[in-house]
Amino acid sequence: MNLPRSLGELRSSQFSEERVSQRRVKDELRENLVAKLEQNTTIFPGIVGYDDTVVPQIVNAILSRHNFILLGLRGQAKSRILRALATLLDPELPYIAGCEIHDNPYAPICRRCREEVARLGDNTPIAYLIPEHRYVEKLATPDVTIADLIGDIDPIKAARGGHELSSELTVHYGLLPRANRGIFAINELPDLAGKIQVGLFNIMQEGDVQIKGYPIRLPLDVALVFSANPEDYTARGKIITPLKDRIGSEIRTHYPATVDEGIAITTQEAWMQRNGHRLEVPKYVREVIERIAFAAREDKKIDKRSGISQRLPISCMENVISNAERRAIKSGEEMVVPRVSDIYAALPAITGKLELEYEGEMKGADAVGRELIRTAVAKTFDQYFSGVNMQQVVQWFDLGGEIKLAESVSSKEVFNSLKNIQGLADKLEALGITNKVAVEAQVSAAEFVLEGLYAHKRIGRSEERVFTAGEKQPARRPEKSFDRDDPFPGGRGGGRRTYN
Numbered sequence: 369m370n371l372p373r374s375l376g377e378l379r380s381s382q383f384s385e386e387r388v389s390q391r392r393v394k395d396e397l398r399e400n401l402v403a404k405l406e407q408n409t410t411i412f413p414g415i416v417g418y419d420d421t422v423v424p425q426i427v428n429a430i431l432s433r434h435n436f437i438l439l440g441l442r443g444q445a446k447s448r449i450l451r452a453l454a455t456l457l458d459p460e461l462p463y464i465a466g467c468e469i470h471d472n473p474y475a476p477i478c479r480r481c482r483e484e485v486a487r488l489g490d491n492t493p494i495a496y497l498i499p500e501h502r503y504v505e506k507l508a509t510p511d512v513t514i515a516d517l518i519g520d521i522d523p524i525k526a527a528r529g530g531h532e533l534s535s536e537l538t539v540h541y542g543l544l545p546r547a548n549r550g551i552f553a554i555n556e557l558p559d560l561a562g563k564i565q566v567g568l569f570n571i572m573q574e575g576d577v578q579i580k581g582y583p584i585r586l587p588l589d590v591a592l593v594f595s596a597n598p599e600d601y602t603a604r605g606k607i608i609t610p611l612k613d614r615i616g617s618e619i620r621t622h623y624p625a626t627v628d629e630g631i632a633i634t635t636q637e638a639w640m641q642r643n644g645h646r647l648e649v650p651k652y653v654r655e656v657i658e659r660i661a662f663a664a665r666e667d668k669k670i671d672k673r674s675g676i677s678q679r680l681p682i683s684c685m686e687n688v689i690s691n692a693e694r695r696a697i698k699s700g701e702e703m704v705v706p707r708v709s710d711i712y713a714a715l716p717a718i719t720g721k722l723e724l725e726y727e728g729e730m731k732g733a734d735a736v737g738r739e740l741i742r743t744a745v746a747k748t749f750d751q752y753f754s755g756v757n758m759q760q761v762v763q764w765f766d767l768g769g770e771i772k773l774a775e776s777v778s779s780k781e782v783f784n785s786l787k788n789i790q791g792l793a794d795k796l797e798a799l800g801i802t803n804k805v806a807v808e809a810q811v812s813a814a815e816f817v818l819e820g821l822y823a824h825k826r827i828g829r830s831e832e833r834v835f836t837a838g839e840k841q842p843a844r845r846p847e848k849s850f851d852r853d854d855p856f857p858g859g860r861g862g863g864r865r866t867y868n
């Protein structure tokens with residue numbers, strides 16, 4: 369690309385003074401967004417499940433030229449969205465070469481550049497920024513200082529150099545000035561000390577700030593975006609009111625609304641395309657993994673305020689595949705087909721993402737994790753087998769049948785013993801599994817059915833993964849009008865209806 373390299377060349381190019389001198393970052397974001405809207409292209413590729421909720425609100429905020437904040441729990445793609453804003457920036461942005469704060473060639477704010485333009489005129493060298501270099505991100509912590517964020521001043525150096533203290537020449541720029549003419553994102557805004565929030569507000573409002581008591585003029589051009597946990601943000605006193613006032617839009621993010629949306633995100637984010645073995649993750653395994661997060665978000669033993677990150681199903685999926693991969697490598701199988709037992713083996717990828725309440729702490733993270741998997745298996749099982757008669761399979765166990773399905777054992781080894789369970793193979797059709805598909809897939813499906821029956825307590829399973837008969841139900845007493853399997857006594861199956 370032949371981009372102009374001097375101020376003189378710049379004037380007669382597409383980057384004319386008329387076009388560039390007054391164009392601020394928020395104008396640029398807005399213009400490029402409008403172009404995308406006109407072309408009807410995806411605004412944020414790779415952001416799943418926000419098309420009707422979060423994305424339109426972000427679009428409105430940018431069209432309004434607002435600074436905005438994303439409020440949401442952990443793992444709701446907040447950082448990802450903020451980073452995606454860089455895709456709305458121009459491919460190249462001219463600035464005065466060598467300037468630490470990327471001064472506008474037609475309107476420099478730092479003294480160095482003003483002096484350079486005065487000295488060199490149209491020969492002032494020009495450089496360019498690409499969008500990635502115009503996005504600066506900072507995680508707020510209580511120990512972030514004005515020096516980190518805005519800059520520092522060296523009074524001794526200033527005195528020796530004969531500069532006035534308010535001269536920008538003596539400022540060591542912090543992150544925010546270095547993001548000049550770009551996007552500056554602060555994550556977890558409420559963790560920023562009040563004093564720093566005041567500094568931030570002053571920059572946004574007046575373009576000046578005090579450093580060590582000296583007023584410094586810095587009319588920066590920055591699009592400021594933030595993220596925060598909603599409870600922290602709305603807590604009284606966490607955010608100074610004038611700063612809150614200057615944040616134009618508050619946008620709430622959320623977890624995937626459906627299991628399918630969750631699966632789409634996990635499939636996109638998890639590392640699944642591995643070299644070597646052919647991998648086939650059954651749909652029910654994907655669903656179980658996703659439902660673990662859904663179950664955890666509803667579980668009273670888990671802290672609601674910190675949320676259950678979408679990273680839980682993502683890490684879980686990676687670990688599940690690895691466990692299946694390990695089995696395939698050790699037993700010389702060609703195909704990697706994860707099973708429900710691989711999900712239980714992936715507990716280390718689950719427990720770390722749960723913030724437990726007192727009751728959960730008492731039970732222990734592993735027990736809570738296993739319970740979540742069992743709940744997820746039960747719900748997924750119902751999806752495929754609700755109303756399907758499993759009596760034949762259950763009976764096989766009731767008559768003393770036992771089968772060990774260790775997660776480390778090869779599919780071929782267990783395949784024949786699974787065949788002994790009468791009626792089991794027919795049930796697999798509901799999962800799209802016939803005797804024509806790979807043995808690995810058949811074993812995984814059969815195990816899912818047994819795990820489903822175990823999750824519903826219709827059969828038993830030991831620590832050593834031996835499936836057996838379930839605990840005997842107390843004998844039904846004839847005088848009892850209903851049992852817990854029948855929530856509508858006399859109300860179902862027409863013929864048995866009673867009228868009292």
Ligand SMILES: [Zn+2]
Nearest residue numbers: 467471478481
């Ligand atoms: Zn400059």
